[in-house]
Amino acid sequence: MDTSFRETSTLRRVQDVAYSHLSVELDHLYMEDFLLGEQHLRSRIEQVAPWFETAVRTFEARRPSGRPRVSTCFLVDDYFSNLIPPAELLPMLREAADKGGVRVDYVARESACAQYEGVEVAAIVAGRLVSVPVEGTDGSRPPVAESGWLSNGQRSPSGPAEALRMHAWQPPVEAEARQHSIFVDVQLWSEKDGERLWSCPMLAAVWQLSRLGLLRDHGRTIIQPRPLPEDLPAEWSAMPAVIQLNRSAAPFHGYCTLSLLDSRFLGIEHAVRVILDQVTQDAEVMTRVVQRALQEGMRVAQDVTGRIAYTFMTDF
Amino acid sequence: MRAQETPAYSPTDPARDTAATASVAVGEIRTGLLRHGASLTTDATERLLDLLPGEPVLQSRRPIDHALSPDVANGVDCNVLTSNGARVHTVGTVLTHAAITGGRVLQTSTYARIDPAGSRHRRSWAHYTARPGRLETLGRADADELAAGFAALTGAVAPGCLDVGAVCERLARRLQSSPLLDGCPPIKSQWTRTRWTALFVSKHDERAVPRADFVLYDENVRTISLLIPYALRESYRLGAVLELCRDLALHDWVLTTLSQRIKRISSVSGDRTRAVGELYPTISHLLHLWMPGARVEPQLARVWDGFERQPGFTRQWNTSVGWIRDQLSLHTLQLLGGLESNRTAG
Amino acid sequence: MIIFSVSHKGGTGRSVTSTNLAYRAALRGYNTCYLDFDFGSPTIGTIFDVENTIDGVIGNGLHDFLGGRSADVQRVSVWAESKVSGSGQPPGAGSLTLLPGSRGGGEFSVDKATVDRCTELFVKLDEEFDLILVDLSAGRSFAVELALQCTARPALRMVPARWLVFHRWTRQHVRAAHDLVYGERGLLNSAVSTGHDDAVMRTLIRFVRTAYIDPHSPSTDHLSPTQQNWLFEMDRDLEALSARLKLGRSVRLGSVSLDAVLQWREQLITDRDVKTLGIAHEETVRAYEDLAQAVTDPAVWESI
Ligand SMILES: Nc1ncnc2c1ncn2[C@@H]1O[C@H](COP(=O)(O)OP(=O)(O)OP(=O)(O)O)[C@@H](O)[C@H]1O
Ligand SMILES: [Mg+2]
Numbered sequence: 001m002d003t004s005f006r007e008t009s010t011l012r013r014v015q016d017v018a019y020s021h022l023s024v025e026l027d028h029l030y031m032e033d034f035l036l037g038e039q040h041l042r043s044r045i046e047q048v049a050p051w052f053e054t055a056v057r058t059f060e061a062r063r064p065s066g067r068p069r070v071s072t073c074f075l076v077d078d079y080f081s082n083l084i085p086p087a088e089l090l091p092m093l094r095e096a097a098d099k100g101g102v103r104v105d106y107v108a109r110e111s112a113c114a115q116y117e118g119v120e121v122a123a124i125v126a127g128r129l130v131s132v133p134v135e136g137t138d139g140s141r142p143p144v145a146e147s148g149w150l151s152n153g154q155r156s157p158s159g160p161a162e163a164l165r166m167h168a169w170q171p172p173v174e175a176e177a178r179q180h181s182i183f184v185d186v187q188l189w190s191e192k193d194g195e196r197l198w199s200c201p202m203l204a205a206v207w208q209l210s211r212l213g214l215l216r217d218h219g220r221t222i223i224q225p226r227p228l229p230e231d232l233p234a235e236w237s238a239m240p241a242v243i244q245l246n247r248s249a250a251p252f253h254g255y256c257t258l259s260l261l262d263s264r265f266l267g268i269e270h271a272v273r274v275i276l277d278q279v280t281q282d283a284e285v286m287t288r289v290v291q292r293a294l295q296e297g298m299r300v301a302q303d304v305t306g307r308i309a310y311t312f313m314t315d316f
Numbered sequence: 317m318r319a320q321e322t323p324a325y326s327p328t329d330p331a332r333d334t335a336a337t338a339s340v341a342v343g344e345i346r347t348g349l350l351r352h353g354a355s356l357t358t359d360a361t362e363r364l365l366d367l368l369p370g371e372p373v374l375q376s377r378r379p380i381d382h383a384l385s386p387d388v389a390n391g392v393d394c395n396v397l398t399s400n401g402a403r404v405h406t407v408g409t410v411l412t413h414a415a416i417t418g419g420r421v422l423q424t425s426t427y428a429r430i431d432p433a434g435s436r437h438r439r440s441w442a443h444y445t446a447r448p449g450r451l452e453t454l455g456r457a458d459a460d461e462l463a464a465g466f467a468a469l470t471g472a473v474a475p476g477c478l479d480v481g482a483v484c485e486r487l488a489r490r491l492q493s494s495p496l497l498d499g500c501p502p503i504k505s506q507w508t509r510t511r512w513t514a515l516f517v518s519k520h521d522e523r524a525v526p527r528a529d530f531v532l533y534d535e536n537v538r539t540i541s542l543l544i545p546y547a548l549r550e551s552y553r554l555g556a557v558l559e560l561c562r563d564l565a566l567h568d569w570v571l572t573t574l575s576q577r578i579k580r581i582s583s584v585s586g587d588r589t590r591a592v593g594e595l596y597p598t599i600s601h602l603l604h605l606w607m608p609g610a611r612v613e614p615q616l617a618r619v620w621d622g623f624e625r626q627p628g629f630t631r632q633w634n635t636s637v638g639w640i641r642d643q644l645s646l647h648t649l650q651l652l653g654g655l656e657s658n659r660t661a662g
Numbered sequence: 663m664i665i666f667s668v669s670h671k672g673g674t675g676r677s678v679t680s681t682n683l684a685y686r687a688a689l690r691g692y693n694t695c696y697l698d699f700d701f702g703s704p705t706i707g708t709i710f711d712v713e714n715t716i717d718g719v720i721g722n723g724l725h726d727f728l729g730g731r732s733a734d735v736q737r738v739s740v741w742a743e744s745k746v747s748g749s750g751q752p753p754g755a756g757s758l759t760l761l762p763g764s765r766g767g768g769e770f771s772v773d774k775a776t777v778d779r780c781t782e783l784f785v786k787l788d789e790e791f792d793l794i795l796v797d798l799s800a801g802r803s804f805a806v807e808l809a810l811q812c813t814a815r816p817a818l819r820m821v822p823a824r825w826l827v828f829h830r831w832t833r834q835h836v837r838a839a840h841d842l843v844y845g846e847r848g849l850l851n852s853a854v855s856t857g858h859d860d861a862v863m864r865t866l867i868r869f870v871r872t873a874y875i876d877p878h879s880p881s882t883d884h885l886s887p888t889q890q891n892w893l894f895e896m897d898r899d900l901e902a903l904s905a906r907l908k909l910g911r912s913v914r915l916g917s918v919s920l921d922a923v924l925q926w927r928e929q930l931i932t933d934r935d936v937k938t939l940g941i942a943h944e945e946t947v948r949a950y951e952d953l954a955q956a957v958t959d960p961a962v963w964e965s966i
Binding site for chain 3: 348349351482492495498499504505580
């Protein structure tokens, strides 16, 4: 007789998500930018449109096997300010997009990257940070950590002033330096009255991971698009994390992401990559995505930063 | 700069991943008694082992309470010694988790799979974080030599060489100092360290699999060397191999601890109060832990069967338990006898 | 249980007495370990007569571990390595393990990381050993500060601690021992400032008199009556002084008489030294046994 015994609590299940080939972010604006009026918004959108078209065309050309699924999204910054309620902002954005000739498939809100429906989303990502080791890191010592900071290498030695005075200054070192270092130390959060305020790069890193469909809480996906609510709430916090504006849109998640951003975000995105390079990924989720993409004839990089692309735009 | 190496849509070669190049997994397990007076509740266990937000603590109840924490990763860039004394440069992450069995025994375990055919130069760190629990050698190395070299290292680890023991010791120390524990273990006991290697052997290899060699060094050091069918390498977390090694380490610890208890009880057998005082916690805290092979995958169950035949783990266990029960009966008898003679005297 | 040995100054017999105490406790069946926290000059290897640790070890001694330079700390089994035991662990004995200091020693500051490491070490040793003896450097040292900070940590709240203060039997030594405990910068005040409770801390401190000459003992028989009288008087005065300075009989854990062997050589006094060789006094061994008994006897520590 064959027997089998299983306990469900011992199984770790990982939920799958639907994928587009490419997820394109159409610029990023601070709330304050919206206050500059409809005209300003229009001109921003108009500026994005040609870059978007070029990107899609190039992508299609590199994928001759059928029309790729491309979805577009826009991230609203409701974490650092909350000036304009959804009921005002969303119609404004839609109209500007329509007139500017691009379609916005999804609108997401940034504070959902910090916390959403009781899940500490940013904390989940922060928990998976594994700092890049310098040569000689053999496990015998705990990793050097400055709470709330993440660097891309080894910091300058620090210590009591007296001890330091004895030695000359020693430079920090980028772990992956080619001859010379570009050392970056990224603040992940600040703390005030016991409350954690996540930094912009940290939230943007979460945003990238959620677009890539790589975030899970106990195996479940966290940020999934929902339809546009009938009545738009007065508060952003009452909104879903991602709203689907376009009913016939391709899936929100993408095997790859492209962000069309104003050049002012260069620094932040560099920090985002410093973070993403050091987030360990769920091997199971990663492999499944790679395999699914492959089945569709698309080769996707194993590492996260290899799936993220940018175009930095200039207001000519 | 590194985009040249990994263009945005760069292929990873899935063929390379599944190619039957030999590969090896190594790890160390530290096993000891939880610093807690009673069996730790499911709830406290869950909280203690909640090492990573967003990841579950896996708990099972049959045939004995067992909980497994999620894996946390640590980055390393160091040497691994091969059996012929060469130092092989490896880069990647090692994973560490903790397990609690019977609400009593704590195990921390650090491990990694070493791919002996890494690129010549260190890659971008994102390459390694995308493959948690994997180390890649810089340049080619021989899997057999890596395994043998790792198993041979039973003493202190040379600086600059991979020290998985230190990583799991840190987690053990952190957990043992947790405010969730009352800090009053029922008995004094020692930790054991079990270093293990698993060599994944392809179909074409002549060697019989699975095969296991267990070596007892001094009081607390053991090594397990495994030859494992290649197919089991595929499981993402080396789950089956880890489970087997933890199970062996756990039962070896229970056995070791029980024989230390027996030694101690014998040494105080003249003093009945002390002897009984030592017997009680032994019986109530150790004797229910014996469940060899409980969570071992059927494909690897043969390993346990082998150890049962020689040296006969369960045989030794039964003898020891018998001895303890006899001691208790003896003391009880003496106690009753004492009462009896008191009564006749009175 | 962690037992801290302290003394106001060097040369009081702190190390020799506590090593002998550890030895006797192990012989009584307790798993015992001995930590050489005398950061100025690690010398315990000499007393235990363990080769290669005579003045500390290289690489992974206690200083290296506490300073974060070594992930592990070396352990030496006295039964296996020392010439004292002859043939391994005596029947009925517990383990006796020495954690030697580092050769070259050297002080270091008591920062948070050091306290973390030290606390973890104590927790780990407490899992294994019944008795943990810690030989702290003389006077108000970093070692004392470290011990106080560690024992104030929550992880060690359930591990009983004991403090033994060693002193010789002269006016100067009695005053100095008083100062070490009750003085302005003394043990009690330091304990309170590291978060210990004053009343509780007081119940954890006992005094041990070393190299004591008992005027009643036959060893003073050869003295002239005048000399003997003078001894009695001195002894009485000192006893009165100690009582006044709160280190009198009620808080004295024990006394070890002056033994010629120890005056010549720092060593463990074995039963062989007394019975076969006849070089050491039976009394000395009994004093160490009494100390080992008293330190583990809950009744002794209940209250003052
Ligand atoms: N009961 C005793 N009778 C005679 N001599 C003793 C006795 N106890 C200790 N001594 C001797 O006193 C001297 C100092 O003892 P010990 O080294 O133990 O002191 P200490 O307090 O540890 O000093 P330090 O602070 O320098 O480490 C040693 O030579 C020792 O042998
Ligand atoms: Mg000394």
